[in-house]
Amino acid sequence: MDLVRPHGVPELRAIDAAVLRRALLLGWQDFLIAPFYGLTLAGIYVLAGWVMIWVTMATGEVYWLVLAGIGFPLIGPFAAAGLYEVSRRIATQESLNRRAVFAIVRLQGRGQLPSICAIMVVVFLWWLFIGHMIFALFMGLSTMTNISTSYEVFLTPNGLTMLAVGTAVGALFALLLYMITVLALPLILDREVDFVTAMITSFQYVQAHPVPMLGWAAFIAVATFVAILPWFIGLFLVLPLLGHASWHVYDEIAHSGTAEPVAARLA
Numbered sequence: 001m002d003l004v005r006p007h008g009v010p011e012l013r014a015i016d017a018a019v020l021r022r023a024l025l026l027g028w029q030d031f032l033i034a035p036f037y038g039l040t041l042a043g044i045y046v047l048a049g050w051v052m053i054w055v056t057m058a059t060g061e062v063y064w065l066v067l068a069g070i071g072f073p074l075i076g077p078f079a080a081a082g083l084y085e086v087s088r089r090i091a092t093q094e095s096l097n098r099r100a101v102f103a104i105v106r107l108q109g110r111g112q113l114p115s116i117c118a119i120m121v122v123v124f125l126w127w128l129f130i131g132h133m134i135f136a137l138f139m140g141l142s143t144m145t146n147i148s149t150s151y152e153v154f155l156t157p158n159g160l161t162m163l164a165v166g167t168a169v170g171a172l173f174a175l176l177l178y179m180i181t182v183l184a185l186p187l188i189l190d191r192e193v194d195f196v197t198a199m200i201t202s203f204q205y206v207q208a209h210p211v212p213m214l215g216w217a218a219f220i221a222v223a224t225f226v227a228i229l230p231w232f233i234g235l236f237l238v239l240p241l242l243g244h245a246s247w248h249v250y251d252e253i254a255h256s257g258t259a260e261p262v263a264a265r266l267a
Contacts, residue, residue: 005190005191005192006192007191007192007193008191008192009191009193009198009201010255012254013253014253015212015213015249016212019249019253020215020219020249023252024245026087026091026248026259027087027240027241027242027243027244027246027247028241028244028245030086030090030244031240033090034090034096036098037082037101038239038243038244039236039240041239041240042239043236046235049228049231049232050232080243080247082102083240083243083247084185084189084246084247084250085104086101086244087251088190088247089101091248111188112188112194112198113195115195116184116188116195119180120181123173123176123177127170134162134166135162135166138158138161138162139158139159171221174221178206179207181199182202182213182217182246182249184199184202186251186254187201187202223238224239226238
């Protein structure tokens, strides 16, 4: 099955807070219409979070849990492909047949998607490497203690400084990844565009519209952070909502919105 998609980057219109609010409302409605996809993909991430906790606790190296927890949002966009396709089909009133939806996602795996996902993995691995270096820099000369049971080590001056620096560096990694993927992912799923062009387009769009786009980034970061606090359970709600809403953000600026008005969908 071959996708027939338009070529090149579409003309992108400006974005404002009203677009983001509408995208969230439409995203929530998509989740309610087709909860299976959001809950299934979120379940994979929750399971990954639990495995991450188990590994770090079993090895006693709890600082890896801190690093992974800060870097966890970096790999959140992996769930986007399936949720984007579901939202697109709901907006265009196409069938939500599970086989057809996942077939489209598998087909994208032979296109540009693997390349951009590989870059995301590399960024995440670099964050873990640099985060480990930050830990060693600030805690390497500290009195040896079992940090799996002595969490107060993180409340020492060195520990607090390490957390502050690590969070700041992690935020920079997340910001870079956000800027090159926020539009690149839906763009390569929607049109025939190479991943380099898609990433450049995404980065330049965020540069051109910093206030709303960075506000959207802050909302995603805070929502994701809150979602992972209760043992990652919050991801069952937040991840589908953000995935569907992110498609509608792209849809609004690339197509001027193909979904019917929220009021009509709620009627």
